[in-house]
Amino acid sequence: MSFEGLTLTRLATNRTVRVSGGIIAAIAVVAIVAPLLSPNHYMAVNFEAVLQPPGLAGLHLFGTDDLGRDQFVRTMMGVRVTLVVAIVASIVSLVIGVIYGAVAGYVGGRVDAVMMRFVDTLYAMPFIFFVILLTVIFERNFVLIFVAIGAINWLDMARIVRGQTLSLKERPFLEAARLTGVPTMAIIRRHIAPNLIGIVIVYVTLTIPQAILVESFLSFLGLGIQEPETSLGSLVDLGVDHMESSPWMLIIPGGLLAVILLCFNFLGDGLRDVFDARQSR
Amino acid sequence: MGAVPTLLLVIVLAFFLVHSVPGGPFDSERVLPPEIEQVLLERYDLDDPVPVQLAKYLGNLLKGDFGPSYRSTLNVNQIIAQRFPASLAIGGLAMTLALAAGLMLGTWAALRHNSRLDRVVTGLAMTGISIPIFVVAPALVLIFAVYLNWLPAGWTVSPGPAKYVLPVVALALPQIAYITRLTRASMIDVLQSGYVRTARAQGLGTAAIVRHHALKPALLPVVSYLGPAIAGILTGSVVIESVFGIPGLGEGFVTAAFNRDYLQVMGIVVLYAALVVLLNLLADVLYGLLDPRVRYE
Numbered sequence: 001m002s003f004e005g006l007t008l009t010r011l012a013t014n015r016t017v018r019v020s021g022g023i024i025a026a027i028a029v030v031a032i033v034a035p036l037l038s039p040n041h042y043m044a045v046n047f048e049a050v051l052q053p054p055g056l057a058g059l060h061l062f063g064t065d066d067l068g069r070d071q072f073v074r075t076m077m078g079v080r081v082t083l084v085v086a087i088v089a090s091i092v093s094l095v096i097g098v099i100y101g102a103v104a105g106y107v108g109g110r111v112d113a114v115m116m117r118f119v120d121t122l123y124a125m126p127f128i129f130f131v132i133l134l135t136v137i138f139e140r141n142f143v144l145i146f147v148a149i150g151a152i153n154w155l156d157m158a159r160i161v162r163g164q165t166l167s168l169k170e171r172p173f174l175e176a177a178r179l180t181g182v183p184t185m186a187i188i189r190r191h192i193a194p195n196l197i198g199i200v201i202v203y204v205t206l207t208i209p210q211a212i213l214v215e216s217f218l219s220f221l222g223l224g225i226q227e228p229e230t231s232l233g234s235l236v237d238l239g240v241d242h243m244e245s246s247p248w249m250l251i252i253p254g255g256l257l258a259v260i261l262l263c264f265n266f267l268g269d270g271l272r273d274v275f276d277a278r279q280s281r
Numbered sequence: 282m283g284a285v286p287t288l289l290l291v292i293v294l295a296f297f298l299v300h301s302v303p304g305g306p307f308d309s310e311r312v313l314p315p316e317i318e319q320v321l322l323e324r325y326d327l328d329d330p331v332p333v334q335l336a337k338y339l340g341n342l343l344k345g346d347f348g349p350s351y352r353s354t355l356n357v358n359q360i361i362a363q364r365f366p367a368s369l370a371i372g373g374l375a376m377t378l379a380l381a382a383g384l385m386l387g388t389w390a391a392l393r394h395n396s397r398l399d400r401v402v403t404g405l406a407m408t409g410i411s412i413p414i415f416v417v418a419p420a421l422v423l424i425f426a427v428y429l430n431w432l433p434a435g436w437t438v439s440p441g442p443a444k445y446v447l448p449v450v451a452l453a454l455p456q457i458a459y460i461t462r463l464t465r466a467s468m469i470d471v472l473q474s475g476y477v478r479t480a481r482a483q484g485l486g487t488a489a490i491v492r493h494h495a496l497k498p499a500l501l502p503v504v505s506y507l508g509p510a511i512a513g514i515l516t517g518s519v520v521i522e523s524v525f526g527i528p529g530l531g532e533g534f535v536t537a538a539f540n541r542d543y544l545q546v547m548g549i550v551v552l553y554a555a556l557v558v559l560l561n562l563l564a565d566v567l568y569g570l571l572d573p574r575v576r577y578e
Contacts, residue, residue, distance in 0.1 A: 121287045128516045129534065129550050133298055136538045213413055220415045220520065221535060233415070240419045240524065244427055254416035262411040269407075 016270030020263040027260060031079035040070035042077045043228045051246045062252050066242060074230050075253050081231040082212055082260070085145060089211040090204050092150025097157025098200060104158070105165025106188070116162065119155055127152045128214070135223045145224060149214045153207045157200070164199055168192055198275030206268035209261045216257060232257040291554040292342070292547075296335050299543040325349065325544075338547075347548035352540050357548040360533065365552075367436075368529035371521065372514050374449045379456035379510065384503065386457070387464025388491060391499075394469050402461065409458025414517045418451040418524045436527045448525045452517050456510050463506055468499040497571055504568050508561035515553050 011017055035042060039059055046068035054063045054071075062071035104115040131148045168174060168191075177187050216233025218224035225231040232253050239250030322328040325348075329337070341348060347357035355363070390402040425447060426434035433444050471477060472495055480490050519531035526532075530549055537545040 121290055128519075129553060130295070130298070132519075132535065132538050133295070133546060133550070136541065137298065209411065216413060217415065217516075217520070221523070236416055236419070240415075243419055243423050247423060250416075250419055250423065254420065258408075258412040258416055261413070262408060265407060265411050 010274045011271075014270050014274055016266050017274065020266040020270065023263045024260065024267065027079060027256070027263075028083060031076045031083070035073045035076050035080075038070065038073050040073050042069065042073045042230070045069055051242065051249075053246070054248055054252075063246065063248050065238060065249060071235075071249065071252065075232075075235060075256065078230045078232045078235050078253060079256065079260070081225055081229065082215060082233070082257070085149070085215045085231070086208045086211040088146045089149035089153065089215070090207045092146060093153035093157055093207055093211075094200065094204055096150065097154035098161050098196070100154065101158040101161030101163075102165050102188075102192070102196070105162040106169065106192070108166070108169070112162070112166075116159075119158055123155055128217070131214070131218065132221070132223060135218060142225070145215060145218065149211045152214060153210055157203055157207065160199060160203055161196060164196055165192060168195055202268055202272045202275055205264060205271055209264040209268075212257070212261060212264070232260075288551075288554055288558050292339065292551055293335065295547050295550045296338060297331075299547055300331050300334070325351070342551065347551070348544045350542055350545050352537075352542040352545070357545050360545055361530065361548055361552060364528060364530045364533045367527050368518055368522070368531060371445065371448050371452060371527065371529065372511075372518055374445060375452035375456065375514055375517075376510065378449060378453040379460055379514075380503075382453070382457045383460025384464050384500075386461040388468050388496075388499075390461070390465045391468030391472060392487065392491070394472075399465075403465070406458040406461045406465075409454050410462070412455075414451060414455060415520045415524070417454055418447075418521055421447050421451050422524070434525070436525050444525075448521050448527065451524075452514060452521050455517070456513060459506065459510070459513075460503055463502045464499065467502045468495060471495045471499045501568060501572055504564050504571060507564040507567075508557060511560040512557050515556065 046064070048068065049060070049064050050068045051066055052060055052064040052068075054061060060070050060072060062075055065071055065074065100115065100119075104112045131152065134144065134148055174187065174191055177191055182190075212232075215224055216231060216236065219231045219233030220237045222234075222237065225234055227234075235253035236250060236257065239246075239253060243250040319328075338348065345358075347361065349356045350360060353360060386402055386406075390399045393399050422434045425432045432446050434447070436444055436448075477490060477495055480494050485493075515531070518529060519535060521527065522529045522532035523535065530552070534546065534549045537543075537549070
């Protein structure tokens, strides 16, 4: 069986990957579809139905918030925002990290030493505080949040890609390719890139929960997504204010956030088992 | 020794960020008479060109002076002195708890590798890593303070040591989870090594093997994690201090950032960076002490 075929088979038979991937997909589908079907709009305020507990009355499945807005639809909108921010931020960190790491690894020598020294220096920084500072200085803005989160998370990716490239460079099949006169670009495209894909997929999956954490952390502090838009972090923040009288406002979005993060972490672990089978212990 | 350049980079970066703000820190208020504005600018050295300001700031930092606050009559040194003790107590206790609990749980799971207990501990650790601190902290308050009424939820309302329990546990939980995973993985590795097999063949009991042979090498990954752990605790303290209403540095940072009190923000960032750098340095030294293969010239 081909390498790709083998990987796909292993993907399909890995229970961790199947279950956690399935749960994430299900949550994503519900978050996309449910707000369209619900009679309630996520911005619709209703002062006659404030802080209602979850129930079928008015189809407020998760109850209502302090302005009488439907918590179910708002939570689903929050899931959407959270997932979009995380995925875009991960793509930002993917692009920066892969290019940076691959260049450092492939060029090697002094360039590599200087580039990785820079990464080490950035590692020691209390980044989240810079992000807080940035969001305060430049007013809150959606794009900035993506960029800030991506800018934090590319370091791991750069290190891993660089290490992988470095070890690939010395492999006999690459030496053979060089000796038989395959041009550099073709080597990178045909021999290096396919060998990086596995590990990159694994680390993107592990970057997504980190990005979700940063976004919801900022939203929790009131520095992220702005009302009336919402994210799971801002819903938790609101839930904390009302947790004594209406605990579901904290428990439901907080629990959902935890489940999403848990699934992404398990998915990343499972994918690592699949792609890293050769190096697995 | 990357400590000094890292610290310098943090300071310079923070300084330029703060000074890239359009207008000065007094812009947002009503228009001041020019004479008063001039006095203010001079008092805070804002009338100099930015590189001169940076040089002055760095010079003052070397003397241990973080400068005045834009918003408070106290200077930044006094604000930090006021807020640091609470943060230090909670952070220090959380770090101690995380190390103690993480090392024990990790070793325990590794000794029973692939048993049901191992799977439970690994699953719990994964959950601990996944649940964000700002969900854990309010959930703990809801359970132990609101419903069970065992522990106080606020900081200021109770004088006794009971007020430390919930913030410290909430702050330590994610770090316990990380350290458990690290310890378990490295302990499993070490327990499979040749010299542990030799020790076992010589008839040593499990406790003696762990204590005399396995613990030291298994600690290495945990030691390397000290730097990131302190960074995590500092980040978490922002949430913990706002949830429990603790007047510490994390809460001070957010308040200062909202009030645009940039010198206070910078002071706290510099202090945090110094702490992280210091712990990384400490980790390097510890690593050398624990691992005979590492020698410093």
